[in-house]
Each structure stands twice: as structure tokens, then as C-alpha cells.
Amino acid sequence: MATTKQRDPDGWQSRLASRFARFVEFVQDTDNDAVAVGALGALSLVGAFVGFLVTSPYTSVFLAGFLVAIAYGWLRHQELAARGVTLAMTVSTVVILALITFFIFFEAWPILADRSGTLFGIPVPGLKLFTTTSWTPAEGTPRYSMLPMIQGTVLVTIIATVVAGPLGVAAALFISEIAPGPVREVVKPGVEILAGIPSIVYGFLGFTVLSPWASDAFDLVGQGTYLFVGIVVGLMALPTVVSIAEDAINSVPESMKSGSLALGTTDWQTMTAVTIPTAFSGVSAAVLLGVGRAIGETMAATVMLRNTPTVAEPLYNVFYGFETLTSLIAANYGSSSGFQKDALFVAGCILFVTVLVLSIGSQLIERRMDRKVGGVE
Amino acid sequence: MTRDSERPADRVTRRKFLLTSGAIGAAGLAGCSSGGSEETDTPKPSGDGSSSGGSDGSSDGSDGSNSSDGSDGSSSSPNEPSLLTGEGSSTVYPIANEGASYWNGNAPPSDGEYWGSNDEGSVPGWSEIETDKNLADYFATQHGFEATDERSNPPYRATIGLSHSGTGCEAVTGGLVDIGNSSGPITAELGWSEEEANEEVVDHVLGRDGQPVVVSKDIADAGIDQLTGEQIRQIYQDEITNWSELGGPDQEIFCIGRAVGSGTDTSFRLNMLGDAEAEMPGVDTRQGQNQGVAQLVRQNEGAIAYMALAFTGEQVQPIAIDFDGTVYETSKDAENTIFDSAYPLNRDLHMYTQITDDTPSGTDDREGAFMRMFLTQFGQTVFVEGNNYIPLPTADIEAEMEKLPDTA
Numbered sequence: 001m002a003t004t005k006q007r008d009p010d011g012w013q014s015r016l017a018s019r020f021a022r023f024v025e026f027v028q029d030t031d032n033d034a035v036a037v038g039a040l041g042a043l044s045l046v047g048a049f050v051g052f053l054v055t056s057p058y059t060s061v062f063l064a065g066f067l068v069a070i071a072y073g074w075l076r077h078q079e080l081a082a083r084g085v086t087l088a089m090t091v092s093t094v095v096i097l098a099l100i101t102f103f104i105f106f107e108a109w110p111i112l113a114d115r116s117g118t119l120f121g122i123p124v125p126g127l128k129l130f131t132t133t134s135w136t137p138a139e140g141t142p143r144y145s146m147l148p149m150i151q152g153t154v155l156v157t158i159i160a161t162v163v164a165g166p167l168g169v170a171a172a173l174f175i176s177e178i179a180p181g182p183v184r185e186v187v188k189p190g191v192e193i194l195a196g197i198p199s200i201v202y203g204f205l206g207f208t209v210l211s212p213w214a215s216d217a218f219d220l221v222g223q224g225t226y227l228f229v230g231i232v233v234g235l236m237a238l239p240t241v242v243s244i245a246e247d248a249i250n251s252v253p254e255s256m257k258s259g260s261l262a263l264g265t266t267d268w269q270t271m272t273a274v275t276i277p278t279a280f281s282g283v284s285a286a287v288l289l290g291v292g293r294a295i296g297e298t299m300a301a302t303v304m305l306r307n308t309p310t311v312a313e314p315l316y317n318v319f320y321g322f323e324t325l326t327s328l329i330a331a332n333y334g335s336s337s338g339f340q341k342d343a344l345f346v347a348g349c350i351l352f353v354t355v356l357v358l359s360i361g362s363q364l365i366e367r368r369m370d371r372k373v374g375g376v377e
Numbered sequence: 378m379t380r381d382s383e384r385p386a387d388r389v390t391r392r393k394f395l396l397t398s399g400a401i402g403a404a405g406l407a408g409c410s411s412g413g414s415e416e417t418d419t420p421k422p423s424g425d426g427s428s429s430g431g432s433d434g435s436s437d438g439s440d441g442s443n444s445s446d447g448s449d450g451s452s453s454s455p456n457e458p459s460l461l462t463g464e465g466s467s468t469v470y471p472i473a474n475e476g477a478s479y480w481n482g483n484a485p486p487s488d489g490e491y492w493g494s495n496d497e498g499s500v501p502g503w504s505e506i507e508t509d510k511n512l513a514d515y516f517a518t519q520h521g522f523e524a525t526d527e528r529s530n531p532p533y534r535a536t537i538g539l540s541h542s543g544t545g546c547e548a549v550t551g552g553l554v555d556i557g558n559s560s561g562p563i564t565a566e567l568g569w570s571e572e573e574a575n576e577e578v579v580d581h582v583l584g585r586d587g588q589p590v591v592v593s594k595d596i597a598d599a600g601i602d603q604l605t606g607e608q609i610r611q612i613y614q615d616e617i618t619n620w621s622e623l624g625g626p627d628q629e630i631f632c633i634g635r636a637v638g639s640g641t642d643t644s645f646r647l648n649m650l651g652d653a654e655a656e657m658p659g660v661d662t663r664q665g666q667n668q669g670v671a672q673l674v675r676q677n678e679g680a681i682a683y684m685a686l687a688f689t690g691e692q693v694q695p696i697a698i699d700f701d702g703t704v705y706e707t708s709k710d711a712e713n714t715i716f717d718s719a720y721p722l723n724r725d726l727h728m729y730t731q732i733t734d735d736t737p738s739g740t741d742d743r744e745g746a747f748m749r750m751f752l753t754q755f756g757q758t759v760f761v762e763g764n765n766y767i768p769l770p771t772a773d774i775e776a777e778m779e780k781l782p783d784t785a
Contacts, residue, residue: 138637138646140654212676222631222661222677306662307636331665334541335638337568 465545
């Protein structure tokens with residue numbers, strides 16, 4: 001006993017041994033053909049993946065092997081096959097995400113390495129992309145600054161959130177708590193249809209109607225303003241916010257509301273004191289998802305903005321709209337090469353990291369609210 | 378309910394039909410067609426250049442399936458030419474695409490509007506063609522392909538995709554398409570040296586594009602119909618920001634540029650600003666497509682832009698430019714016009730073909746026949762001038778003809 005503990009202080013060896021023993025037991029308990037087919041399927045899948053990575057012409061052979069293994073397994077051992085297939089699906093989702101992440105950063109690396117700077121004596125890759133403000137890829141000394149696009153994305157996102165947040169939450173509250181049945185039956189599908197309008201349609205309306213109007217009304221030189229792009233993007237994010245916030249408000253148990261009403265509160269007091277605080281995690285997740293949509297929105301921004309990366313002055317000047325991270329990629333992918341293309345991937349990295357932080361943040365908020373409201377603590 | 382149950386059945390029938398027709402096509406290829414399917418019941422006279430082995434069965438088979446793998450149809454045994462594909466610049470697109478549309482239409486000489494002549498008129502340049510063959514047949518048979526003598530059924534089809542100059546150059550050098558359309562030289566688009574370009578591709582120039590400088594209607598109406606090259610440079614480099622400095626109304630200049638690094642952008646920097654890497658701090662907005670530029674000029678006051686001639690009009694008016702004392706007028710009848718080859722903002726429109734081991738000359742017969750169409754009087758007038766581009770002078774046409782494979 002003591003010697004085992006000395007040799008295996010964390011117990012990982014014995015855990016591995018028991019895991020292995022369970023695996024052997026599983027293999028022995030299972031039909032031979034099922035084990036063989038499972039092994040064949042797994043190996044083919046791994047083979048197909050490797051073949052895909054090295055762009056081998058035999059990829060299709062491995063893929064066919066995998067499909068045959070699944071087909072056989074499905075006919076003879078449906079339960080086991082289903083377990084295997086669902087596992088493979090889950091794993092492949094994660095692998096695809098990892099590959100995409102790796103690829104974006106891999107493609108962005110050359111310019112990050114080239115434009116590195118030193119901060120407090122430590123070399124930081126890509127620092128010089130954030131220390132200038134000019135984007136001049138076609139000139140004698142090309143400069144690739146990300147700052148104009150970051151400013152643009154931040155301004156558009158803030159405006160869109162200001163539009164979509166209050167409107168969306170109010171609409172969700174109305175649909176879920178206030179509206180009489182028939183009205184709800186009409187309004188809810190209507191809001192969801194709004195989500196089905198392609199973003200280029202919003203962008204085109206903005207380009208041909210809103211932008212020229214804003215140019216006249218505010219006496220601007222030319223057209224393209226962050227203000228109206230933000231408003232359009234906010235309208236596009238609205239259905240997402242309404243739909244998810246409405247689900248969250250709807251899922252507040254009727255007993256809680258009834259209890260509150262029984263104490264003599266008015267409907268409005270119940271809404272503000274019970275319903276909204278209870279559904280707060282869902283509502284904030286809805287707003288954050290709307291923000292995510294606003295950050296990633298491409299078409300409307302590309303069509304409506306000026307596509308000349310410039311820092312607007314003063315920084316809060318929303319009446320001139322130059323470029324966002326997404327529209328930079330959309331407007332330049334066709335004619336870019338070399339460092340300029342790598343810089344577009346850097347924009348992609350920034351977007352990726354931002355959305356990642358947002359989605360992790362929304363999950364953390366949700367967990368915290370679950371603890372607080374759900375009484376799990 | 379009934380409709381639901383009918384729909385899959387419908388689909389099955391269609392699939393069966395496709396399978397059957399595919400099988401018949403394959404049978405025809407193998408030279409053992411039995412005749413009697415709808416594809417083979419129209420007897421066709423075989424073309425005048427038919428090879429000795431061309432039985433009815435094989436020629437019918439080749440008509441029935443145009444998706445066969447492509448031999449490039451060398452002049453000795455022209456069987457199964459594959460689809461001719463092209464892609465690239467939006468500036469070259471109107472020419473190439475209209476050419477492909479005419480080609481695929483394969484109009485008979487009795488058509489009068491698209492090919493040949495009849496009572497109502499004849500196509501431009503018909504006098505030097507005078508053939509009894511259909512449009513695509515006429516050019517394809519010169520390169521050894523068999524005529525189909527059928528409207529809408531050319532010896533092989535042509536299709537043109539729309540993207541960007543750089544994308545078109547990459548697509549043709551990557552072997553994805555046969556023809557890469559580019560509005561700038563491939564040396565600038567892909568950063569190649571002249572030698573590299575000469576080894577990899579053949580450059581066919583089938584027309585010219587002028588980049589007239591245009592202004593919005595309010596500026597043209599205010600009397601500004603001519604600028605000097607220097608004034609335009611100052612506008613684009615932010616030294617002049619108001620039309621009043623040029624004798625126009627007190628209106629700030631809305632200066633429209635093109636997508637950074639596009640062929641149009643590069644050639645404007647080179648020809649107007651004097652350096653392909655010149656700075657353009659005066660640009661207020663950039664647009665990737667000519668259509669977008671035209672729309673912006675229509676929608677905004679005080680706008681100035683440069684773009685392909687094909688997109689100008691009442692609301693988007695070209696202006697004359699004075700280069701070093703020579704005034705290039707917008708009228709076609711003037712002594713020096715913006716249509717001239719000498720106009721500094723004119724540029725060649727390129728169609729690149731790739732040099733491969735199979736085609737050391739760089740241009741195979743499929744590509745050659747298609748391009749020959751553009752180098753006739755007919756092609757220059759209909760496709761190049763018809764789209765407001767600038768036709769080639771005779772000497773250039775002869776030089777371009779030299780690059781094509783010999784006729785059969």
C-alpha cells in the first residue's frame with residue numbers, strides 16, 4: 001500500500017490502469033465484428049483527416065471506408081454506432097474550430113512578426129500595427145494600422161447596442177407580459193421575419209436612401225456615417241435581442257409572478273421587481289448576442305461606409321464613417337496580396353478574440369445570475 | 378397531401394431522366410449509339426472539317442454531353458472540346474461576357490441582329506466575313522472544331538465570371554480558368570517581373586479602356602467641363618478641397634477613389650499622380666466596382682471620380698483634360714479625344730492565357746477561336762466600342778492576331 005503510494009503519488013497510474021481495464025472489458029463484452037468495424041471506422045476517420053491536411057488524393061478512400069463502417073455498424077449494432085457517430089460529430093466540431101483558429105493566426109503571423117515593437121524592453125509582435133493611425137498599403141512605405149477600423153467597429157457597435165438594447169428588451173417585455181393574445185400572435189412572427197431579411201437589403205436601403213439623406217440633412221461632404229450604419233446594424237440585431245429576451249422573460253415561472261401579484265403589487269411593479277431581475281441573465285445574454293451580431297455585421301457596413309481607413313476626429317465623431325474591421329476585409333480581399341492580405345487576417349484575429357471574450361463573458365454572467373436567482377448557492 | 382407525395386416521385390423521374398440521358402450520352406461516346414433517343418433523332422450534317430473517324434454516332438455523342446473532360450481540341454482530332462472559362466476584372470467583363478453571350482447564342486447568318494445580314498440590316502464588319510456558317514461555328518471551324526450548324530449550340534460553350542483583376546490573374550495562373558481578365562498588367566497585379574510574365578502567360582490585348590475623369594451633374598452644370606492634369610492631381614492629393622478654387626461653386630469636393638491596389642487604382646496613381654505608389658490623401662471614399670462609383674456620383678453633389686467609360690451617362694459626365702497643352706475632348710469627333718490611344722489615362726484591357734506543357738505557345742485552339750472573334754471588325758465594333766471602350770488600331774490587331782494559333 002505504502003509502496004504503491006510512493007511510486008504513484010497522484011494515482012494517475014492506477015487510474016490509467018483501471019481505465020484500460022474497463023476498455024479491455026468493453027472490447028471483450030462487445031461482438032468481434034462490432035469492435036472490428038469500430039476500429040476500422042475510427043482509423044478511416046483519422047486517416048481521412050490526415051489525408052485532408054496533406055491534401056492526399058486518397059482522402060476519399062478513407063472517407064469511403066468510414067462511411068462503409070458506419071453503414072455496417074448502423075445496420076448491425078445501431079446503438080453502438082450511434083454512440084460512435086455522435087462522438088465523432090462532437091469531436092469534429094471542436095477540431096474544426098481549432099483548425100480555423102490556428103489558420104487565422106497562422107495567416108496573420110508574417111505581418112505580426114514584421115511589425116513587432118518593443119514595450120518596456122519586451123518584444124511584442126504586431127505592436128506597430130497599433131502605434132500609427134494610417135492605412136496606406138499601396139504607397140511607398142506601406143503602413144497597416146488597425147486603429148481606424150477598431151474605432152469604427154467600436155462606434156458602430158455602441159450605436160447599434162443603444163438602438164437594439166432598449167428597443168429589444170422593451171419589445172420583448174411587451175410581447176411577453178403586456179400584449180393581449182392576438183397582438184402577440186401577430187407581432188412575434190413579425191419580429192422573427194425581420195431577422196430573415198438579408199443584410200445586403202438593409203445595406204442597400206442604407207446606401208440609396210439613408211446615406212444620401214444624411215449627407216443632405218447634416219451638410220456632409222459625400223456619404224457614409226457611422227451613425228446610420230450603427231442604426232441600421234442595430235435594427236438588424238433587434239430580432240435577435242427580442243427573440244432571446246422574450247424567451248428568457250417567458251421562462252420566469254408563473255408562480256413567482258402570481259405570488260408577487262397576490263401580495264398586492266401592480267403588474268408593472270411585478271415586472272420591474274420580479275420578472276426582469278429573474279430573467280436578467282437571459283436578457284443580458286440576448287443583448288450580448290445582439291452586440292456580437294453588430295460586431296460581425298459586414299454587408300451593411302461595407303456598402304454604406306467610405307472604405308478609406310481614417311481615424312475620425314474627434315474620436316466620437318459619428319457623422320463620418322470610414323471603415324470597420326469587417327468592412328475592411330470585405331472591401332479589400334479581392335485586390336490584396338502579401339502583407340495587406342496578412343493584415344486582413346489580423347483584422348479577423350481581432351474580431352475573433354473580441355467575439356470570444358463576449359461569448360465567454362455572457363456565459364459567466366449567466367452562471368453568476370443562475371447562482372444568485374436560482375438559489376443553487 | 379397528394380402534392381407532397383407527388384413531389385418526390387417527380388424528383389425521381391427527373392433523376393431517372395438524367396441518368397438515362399447520361400447513359401445514352403456515354404453510349405454515344407463509345408460509338409455504339411442506337412439512335413432513337415431525343416438527342417440523336419435530328420440528323421446533322423457533319424462539319425466540313427470532319428476527321429475521318431467521325432461517324433454520326435460519335436458526333437452526336439459529343440453534342441449530347443458538354444461536361445466531358447477536356448482535351449484542348451488540338452487541330453488534328455477535334456473531339457469533345459470542354460467549356461471555355463474566363464474570370465476577372467469588372468472592367469473587362471462587359472466585353473468578355475457579351476462576347477461569350479454572342480458565342481453561346483451561335484446565331485445563324487440569317488439573323489441580321491447578332492450575326493450575318495438580312496433585309497433588316499447586317500452586323501458591323503460583315504463585308505469582311507461573308508460566311509454561311511453560324512457565329513461560333515465560323516470562328517471555331519477556323520481552328521479545326523466541327524460546326525454544329527445549330528442556334529444556341531456552339532461547338533463549345535464559353536462562360537465568363539466576374540471578380541477582380543488580381544483574382545483573374547491568380548485563377549489563370551493557377552489553372553482554374555482558361556482566360557484571366559485583368560485591367561492592369563499581370564506584372565503589377567501579381568508583382569511579377571517581365572521575364573516571369575513572358576514565361577508564364579500570353580498577354581492578349583483586345584481593347585482599350587479610357588479612364589475618363591467624371592464629375593457630378595451639379596458641377597458639370599456649373600460650367601466645369603475641363604480640368605488640367607495638375608488640378609486633378611491636386612484634388613486627389615488634398616491640395617484643392619473646394620470647387621470654388623477651380624472657378625466652380627462654393628462646394629467641397631467629394632473625391633471618390635477605387636479599391637486600394639485594384640488595377641484601376643494602380644493605373645490612376647501611375648498615370649495621373651506620376652507614381653504607382655503615390656499618396657492619395659484627398660480621397661474621401663473608395664469603391665470597388667464601377668457601378669458603385671457611378672451610383673455615388675449620382676447621389677452626391679460636388680463629386681469627382683474616375684472610372685470606366687462604360688458607366689458614364691447623363692448624371693455622370695466625363696470632362697475634358699488638358700495634359701501638357703494637349704486638350705483631350707470628350708467628343709468623339711474632336712482632334713484629340715479621350716478615346717485616343719495617346720490619352721494618358723487609357724490602358725490596355727488584358728486577357729491572359731497560361732503557357733503549359735500542352736500549349737507551349739500559350740493559347741490553345743479553343744482560346745484562339747474565341748479571341749479571334751474579338752479581333753475582327755465585327756468584334757471590335759460590337760463588343761469593344763459597343764461597351765464604350767476603345768477599339769484597337771489596325772497595327773495592334775495584326776500584332777494580336779500573331780499571338781493566336783494558326784488557323785486550320
